[in-house]
Amino acid sequence: MTWDFETDPEYQKKLDWADDFVREEIEPLDFVFPHKQFVPMTDEMRKIIDPLKDEVRRQGLWATHLGPELGGQGFGQLKLALLNEILGRTLWASNVFGTQAPDTGNAEIIAHYGTPEQKARYLQPLLDGECFSSYSMTEPHAGADPTLFTTQAVKDGGEWVINGWKYFSSNAKTASFLIVMAVTNPDVSPYKGMSMFLVPTDTPGVNIVRNVGLYGEAINEGSHALIHYEDVRVPEEALLGGEGQAFVIAQTRLGGGRIHHAMRTIGMAQKALDMMCERALSRQTAGSLLADKQFVQGYIADSYAQLVQFRLFVLYTAWEIDKYNDYKRVRKDIATAKVVMPTVLHDIAWRAMQVHGALGTTNEMPFFGMIHGAGVMGLADGPTEVHKVTVARQVLRDYRGTDNMWPTAWIPGKLEAAKAKFADVLELEVGNL
Numbered sequence: 468m469t470w471d472f473e474t475d476p477e478y479q480k481k482l483d484w485a486d487d488f489v490r491e492e493i494e495p496l497d498f499v500f501p502h503k504q505f506v507p508m509t510d511e512m513r514k515i516i517d518p519l520k521d522e523v524r525r526q527g528l529w530a531t532h533l534g535p536e537l538g539g540q541g542f543g544q545l546k547l548a549l550l551n552e553i554l555g556r557t558l559w560a561s562n563v564f565g566t567q568a569p570d571t572g573n574a575e576i577i578a579h580y581g582t583p584e585q586k587a588r589y590l591q592p593l594l595d596g597e598c599f600s601s602y603s604m605t606e607p608h609a610g611a612d613p614t615l616f617t618t619q620a621v622k623d624g625g626e627w628v629i630n631g632w633k634y635f636s637s638n639a640k641t642a643s644f645l646i647v648m649a650v651t652n653p654d655v656s657p658y659k660g661m662s663m664f665l666v667p668t669d670t671p672g673v674n675i676v677r678n679v680g681l682y683g684e685a686i687n688e689g690s691h692a693l694i695h696y697e698d699v700r701v702p703e704e705a706l707l708g709g710e711g712q713a714f715v716i717a718q719t720r721l722g723g724g725r726i727h728h729a730m731r732t733i734g735m736a737q738k739a740l741d742m743m744c745e746r747a748l749s750r751q752t753a754g755s756l757l758a759d760k761q762f763v764q765g766y767i768a769d770s771y772a773q774l775v776q777f778r779l780f781v782l783y784t785a786w787e788i789d790k791y792n793d794y795k796r797v798r799k800d801i802a803t804a805k806v807v808m809p810t811v812l813h814d815i816a817w818r819a820m821q822v823h824g825a826l827g828t829t830n831e832m833p834f835f836g837m838i839h840g841a842g843v844m845g846l847a848d849g850p851t852e853v854h855k856v857t858v859a860r861q862v863l864r865d866y867r868g869t870d871n872m873w874p875t876a877w878i879p880g881k882l883e884a885a886k887a888k889f890a891d892v893l894e895l896e897v898g899n900l
């Protein structure tokens with residue numbers, strides 16, 4: 468019997484260390500360098516942040532999503548989940564621990580599909596935390612349905628020439644390179660006719676037209692680029708994986724990315740619940756603490772229930788990924804975690820905001836940031852609706868329809884069958900009466 472809900476004591480020590488370290492050393496970075504995780508570091512930032520990264524390395528917790536051959540610890544997804552729920556509480560922690568999206572997913576696919584030259588040029592600096600990367604897949608006219616993408620790469624001698632538009636390429640403005648998905652064979656199914664390319668951001672023809680910001684950010688100062696690829700020439704060696712492999716590569720990348728977001732979301736939702744409980748125990752109104760009001764108790768109980776269900780499910784899914792080492796096999800549960808994630812974060816953050824009264828709605832508390840984050844989680848890496856379709860399709864695979872007029876569980880039919888099964892005994896009993 469190996470079913471277990473305990474963390475081994477050695478790793479628990481590391482988690483305890485990470486918990487303190489994030490609280491004491493990293494949380495303050497969110498205030499002195501807010502939203503600066505993906506800009507090149509100034510000397511001032513390096514002075515503070517480089518020693519923190521060194522400390523993480525000394526603790527053996529740097530880039531734990533990767534195997535030892537890639538400079539990580541090879542802890543697997545379950546241990547990463549336990550760490551990520553700590554890191555998810557702050558903006559900066561993932562960067563200080565070398566596990567920030569989208570670089571983790573990008574590193575993962577270069578590690579899987581890259582040639583030795585591509586790994587040396589792109590993967591190593593990424594793992595060392597020395598550069599950023601961007602994933603350029605969504606287009607202005609199509610996101611959820613990648614079969615509609617039109618950005619094209621055409622062979623011209625020994626080069627590929629890329630033309631088209633991409634939208635929401637996160638961090639492109641500070642990335643050293645982009646991973647671009649483009650149609651390479653329009654004559655076959657899109658699932659076989661698209662390829663991925665590694666494109667240095669300073670390649671002529673990579674035009675960042677606008678840096679789209681999220682709500683609350685100044686216009687054109689955001690980090691989600693609208694990019695016009697205009698006759699962008701890259702050598703043949705820029706192809707990542709084989710020609711026509713884009714969909715397979717995207718699945719590898721997005722599978723990991725989605726569950727990592729879910730792990731971090733646990734931390735964010737826990738933080739909202741912590742704040743809700745502190746406020747409930749601190750504020751008096753109408754003769755008693757908020758914590759004594761049944762409505763508020765309902766908020767707390769509902770939030771706790773949602774959070775523990777979500778957490779256990781994410782940990783279970785991480786465990787499945789470790790066990791099967793196959794994202795495809797765990798697709799249903801990764802999609803389910805993705806579907807549940809925005810609602811859990813939204814509901815808990817919303818209740819926490821409500822319990823804080825007017826203060827909760829201000830820019831002096833983080834609740835609207837969390838609620839906005841929940842909205843983002845329902846779109847980034849694919850909208851909730853599309854993932855629900857995946858879940859439903861996967862669930863339905865385990866079922867068959869019936870040719871009968873009445874459902875299998877139709878009670879009159881069940882009753883007849885049960886009577887027939889025990890007919891001998893039942894008739895005897897009737898006979899004895």
Ligand SMILES: Cc1cc2nc3c(=O)[nH]c(=O)nc-3n(C[C@H](O)[C@H](O)[C@H](O)COP(=O)(O)OP(=O)(O)OC[C@H]3O[C@@H](n4cnc5c(N)ncnc54)[C@H](O)[C@@H]3O)c2cc1C
Binds near residue numbers: 609856
């Ligand atoms: C913060 C953030 C960061 C992102 N980073 C990146 C990035 O780095 N690289 C990148 O390439 N992309 C990125 N994206 C884009 C993201 O992948 C897309 O937003 C997502 O795939 C949805 O595409 P869309 O926005 O074009 O919405 P659309 O495809 O236009 O869909 C709009 C809405 O239509 C509905 N809908 C769509 N399809 C279906 C369906 N089959 N059934 C039912 N309803 C449906 C849903 O309500 C959906 O929200 C990011 C997005 C966000 C918000």
